[in-house]
Amino acid sequence: MEQARRQGKADEIDTSMGKFVVQPAFGQSPRFSRAILVTDGSFECRQTANRILCAKQDTMTIRALKTVSTGRNGLGSFILQCKKLDFHYCDWAGSSKGMNGFIKSQLPKFAAANPQVEFTVSPRPSKHPIIVGHYINGREKAICVRNMEPIEILKKAELLRDANGEKLKRVNKPVNSINPSVRGVWSPYHGNGMAV
Structure with a gap:
């Protein structure tokens, strides 16, 4: 399949959703390809850089996320607290x-x-x-x-x-992050150990 794409030829992909013909997009390199549905018209495909995204149109619905939005000031607009x-x-x-x-x-x-x-x-x-x-x-x-x-x-x-309405907190560490450390937390119980 890769060779057919590199040569600019069409290639067929047989999936559970139907049979697709993958062709190089017009004016693009062969790695940018588009999928054209051969057998059924109920699928929708979009061209991406390395993937073909397909979805069945009659069963796919749009639903709202069931989460509570949190204020992220600075992203989009400023909200006074x-x-x-x-x-x-x-x-x-x-x-x-x-x-x-x-x-x-x-x-x-x-x-x-x-x-x-x-x-x-x-x-x-x-x-x-x-x-x-x-x-x-x-x-x-x-x-x-x-x-x-x-x-x-x-x-x-x-x-x-x-003010933002939150309680005043004493900050002991100069850097405050909600993300875990990249290196992880050091522990004497993990690792190879040290020869004494």
Whole structure:
């Protein structure tokens, strides 16, 4: 069969799906070949570099994968992890003075600059002001902003907006990978052993 392909001649392949004629593709080297179905019209074949992909058209269906998609930021498009920010304040408490000033002066500009995030403002009488961030992984983060200036509250709101919602973890190793090591993990119980 290889010799027939190298010489540019047609060759027949008999498979369980039917009989195919393999011919060199027009203007290509003989290794790029196309399959032409001889006996039956219910098969579909595609030309590839070294293979002929065939599928029976009447039995092949397209099905969706039964998996949950995971966020892979950077592949395709960026997805902001923060979906909602709640601002809670008190009307008369002294610790909410900075939060009240932030809501009046800086929150409208901050909300206009971030249309992908939902903003809610609600009173919490007799409590300290807080900002709660809701994330697409289902977690929430809350920061108490009592006795802070509006500029400091803006920095905390930006911190919650830019966070990914996961717990803060201490990183002991500088390289973190989900893939196993190529060399494998060394073990004294495997291998040829050492002569002493």
